[in-house]
Amino acid sequence: MASKKTLYEKIWEQHAIHEESGKPSVIYIDLQLVHEVTSPQAFEGLRLAGRKVRRPDLTFATMDHNVPTQDRFNITDPISKQQIETLEQNCRDFGVKCFDLNSADQGVVHVMGPELGLTHPGKTIVCGDSHTSTHGAFGALAFGIGTSEVEHVLATQCLQQGKSKTMEVRINGKLKPGLTAKDIILGVIAQYGTDFATGYVIEYTGEAIRNLSMEERMTVCNMSIEAGARAGLIAPDETTFSYLKGREYCPQGEAWDKAVARWKELRTDEGAEYDTVVEFDADSLVPQVTWGTSPGMGTDITAVVPTPSEFPTENQRKAAEKALEYMDLKPGTKMSDIKIDRVFIGSCTNGRIEDLRAAAAVAKGYKVAEGVQAMVVPGSGRVKIQAEKEGLDQIFVEAGFEWRDAGCSMCLAMNPDFLLPGERCASTSNRNFEGRQGRDGRTHLVSPAMAAAAAVRGKFTDVRDWEFKQDAVTV
Amino acid sequence: MQMEAFVQHTGKVAPVDRVNVDTDAIIPKQFLKRIERTGFGQFLFYEWRFSQNGDVNPNFSLNQERYQGSSVLISRANFGCGSSREHAPWAILDYGFKVVIAPSFADIFYNNCFKNGILPIKLSEEQVEELFQRTEKHEGYELSVDLEAKKLTDAHGLDISFDLDEHRRQFLLQGLDDIGLTLKLGDQITAYEQQHQARLAHQA
Numbered sequence: 001m002a003s004k005k006t007l008y009e010k011i012w013e014q015h016a017i018h019e020e021s022g023k024p025s026v027i028y029i030d031l032q033l034v035h036e037v038t039s040p041q042a043f044e045g046l047r048l049a050g051r052k053v054r055r056p057d058l059t060f061a062t063m064d065h066n067v068p069t070q071d072r073f074n075i076t077d078p079i080s081k082q083q084i085e086t087l088e089q090n091c092r093d094f095g096v097k098c099f100d101l102n103s104a105d106q107g108v109v110h111v112m113g114p115e116l117g118l119t120h121p122g123k124t125i126v127c128g129d130s131h132t133s134t135h136g137a138f139g140a141l142a143f144g145i146g147t148s149e150v151e152h153v154l155a156t157q158c159l160q161q162g163k164s165k166t167m168e169v170r171i172n173g174k175l176k177p178g179l180t181a182k183d184i185i186l187g188v189i190a191q192y193g194t195d196f197a198t199g200y201v202i203e204y205t206g207e208a209i210r211n212l213s214m215e216e217r218m219t220v221c222n223m224s225i226e227a228g229a230r231a232g233l234i235a236p237d238e239t240t241f242s243y244l245k246g247r248e249y250c251p252q253g254e255a256w257d258k259a260v261a262r263w264k265e266l267r268t269d270e271g272a273e274y275d276t277v278v279e280f281d282a283d284s285l286v287p288q289v290t291w292g293t294s295p296g297m298g299t300d301i302t303a304v305v306p307t308p309s310e311f312p313t314e315n316q317r318k319a320a321e322k323a324l325e326y327m328d329l330k331p332g333t334k335m336s337d338i339k340i341d342r343v344f345i346g347s348c349t350n351g352r353i354e355d356l357r358a359a360a361a362v363a364k365g366y367k368v369a370e371g372v373q374a375m376v377v378p379g380s381g382r383v384k385i386q387a388e389k390e391g392l393d394q395i396f397v398e399a400g401f402e403w404r405d406a407g408c409s410m411c412l413a414m415n416p417d418f419l420l421p422g423e424r425c426a427s428t429s430n431r432n433f434e435g436r437q438g439r440d441g442r443t444h445l446v447s448p449a450m451a452a453a454a455a456v457r458g459k460f461t462d463v464r465d466w467e468f469k470q471d472a473v474t475v
Numbered sequence: 476m477q478m479e480a481f482v483q484h485t486g487k488v489a490p491v492d493r494v495n496v497d498t499d500a501i502i503p504k505q506f507l508k509r510i511e512r513t514g515f516g517q518f519l520f521y522e523w524r525f526s527q528n529g530d531v532n533p534n535f536s537l538n539q540e541r542y543q544g545s546s547v548l549i550s551r552a553n554f555g556c557g558s559s560r561e562h563a564p565w566a567i568l569d570y571g572f573k574v575v576i577a578p579s580f581a582d583i584f585y586n587n588c589f590k591n592g593i594l595p596i597k598l599s600e601e602q603v604e605e606l607f608q609r610t611e612k613h614e615g616y617e618l619s620v621d622l623e624a625k626k627l628t629d630a631h632g633l634d635i636s637f638d639l640d641e642h643r644r645q646f647l648l649q650g651l652d653d654i655g656l657t658l659k660l661g662d663q664i665t666a667y668e669q670q671h672q673a674r675l676a677h678q679a
């Protein structure tokens with residue numbers, strides 16, 4: 001009888017092509033996604049060594065980090081422009097398909113891949129970007145790599161990898177109205193810390209996870225890296241298959257049926273053991289808002305800014321003090337009293353159509369508070385087109401939000417969208433590090449609904465108490 | 476890429492006394508636009524080293540006279556968390572650091588160090604605290620790293636053994652080209668691709 005295996009172990013075994021004791025395994029990579037920031041040095045490395053891209057057909061590129069979200073062809077920063085043009089040139093030289101600024105499929109690389117149907121259960125997927133963990137929502141083993149490894153995969157379609165330990169993160173219970181996948185993952189990281197999963201691949205399980213849509217699952221897996229994990233996985237099920245069916249790069253007809261039969265085997269066997277198991281209660285979850293400069297520094301909207309001296313270790317106390325100083329917050333301040341200047345709705349965490357629907361539902365019939373600048377940045381060209389078809393853009397524009405083109409935008413401010421020093425932002429992105437959204441900018445991570453509510457009120461607000469205007473789309 | 480081998484190193488120690496030093500802090504995103512691997516050292520910890528108008532921040536350790544010319548960096552837990560940008564180790568190396576010591580490292584950053592000939596050493600919280608104290612106490616404090624013996628020593632009697640995966644150690648000691656090593660498995664890769672042809676084929 002075959003031994004009981006976890007989902008991770010099954011995918012690993014299907015891809016390990018060479019194993020030698022005392023050395024990392026060589027695993028086959030089924031898909032590499034490429035963007036403009038972490039790839040130029042990798043292509044240059046190939047050129048210098050006289051190497052080719054082994055499987056251009058398994059390699060797909062787009063530009064996202066540098067792309068302006070207004071007047072996108074007018075890139076005024078010459079080095080941004082050079083980076084984008086370098087990607088175009090590299091893709092031409094090495095025969096890689098690039099969804100460029102003229103393509104409706106261009107977008108944040110982790111929004112683009114799944115919506116084209118490139119992301120499949122059981123695949124190994126890499127990209128020179130830590131949020132590659134997003135694709136784990138489909139039951140793919142997906143993780144971020146550095147530029148040297150981008151070059152390695154381009155040249156060999158393989159990667160040398162040590163096997164990770166396995167961790168089950170079981171999310172029990174049901175989400176209450178107003179609560180989202182973003183609150184789950186922010187809550188998990190606030191409870192367990194930003195490095196509790198270092199060295200592990202997480203598998204998210206439990207009732208609350210099963211009830212999530214594909215887009216919500218992507219939000220959870222996206223932030224696995226913020227817990228330190230190598231990757232985050234969710235076993236594929238009917239939700240996964242119905243999301244993928246009919247997408248451009250998915251099998252069709254008989255091949256589809258065969259693929260689904262294979263994908264159904266991709267779950268952790270009953271009785272298989274994880275190296276670690278942690279649990280989290282979705283029933284008692286309250287909307288989350290971060291107060292500090294690390295994604296683990298978060299709390300309930302109903303709580304107050306914590307007091308550094310109450311943290312258990314010296315390093316935590318020092319980190320909390322530094323964070324509050326940077327964030328200009330006083331211990332004991334109610335989270336719901338914190339006023340904001342800017343709102344950013346978008347990113348590979350929360351820039352998909354369901355995220356925009358949730359934000360629009362809150363915004364509908366309201367106006368952005370005076371003095372607040374709010375923008376909505378669709379994760380891809382396709383998300384933008386779909387949102388416009390549904391009239392979401394009109395809801396946002398009528399409410400006073402700016403409606404932009406697809407890109408990474410203010411998630412990391414490598415483009416014209418950034419915070420000015422001292423500005424405070426409600427952001428649906430994934431990192432609240434110092435300077436992440438602009439030098440001396442202050443980032444609070446929240447869900448799309450919470451971000452929209454903050455835009456309207458000018459301060460953080462418990463979206464569970466929101467009065468939705470008639471005909472609003474349901475959250 | 477063929478790397479320079481790392482066998483032994485002795486150098487001055489500089490502290491960055493923070494937990495969760497993220498790669499955005501190590502190399503802020505506005506400096507990621509270069510298409511080369513070199514020249515990033517000038518931007519290392521940029522927003523901690525310089526004020527908004529470009530003035531040197533005298534309070535930040537790396538700007539202090541006593542830490543000039545350092546090549547061993549010590550810091551706290553979860554060093555290198557955040558983005559996968561290899562620009563972070565490129566900046567650390569280009570600035571002059573060959574060794575980074577912390578109680579723990581984020582996964583991708585740790586991996587990226589080895590690809591660039593930087594040795595990241597994990598020690599216990601207590602051992603790292605001891606190094607912070609010694610660095611503070613002795614002006615010009617130096618550490619010697621012997622990768623063959625997996626030992627850290629100083630001129631004041633310190634003698635610490637550290638652990639490192641054997642393959643990673645050999646990788647640094649020999650300055651290996653890992654792409655070259657994988658390419659030697661060409662036949663196995665081809666056989667795998669043939670076996671999985673149907674699965675790897677795209678519809679579009």
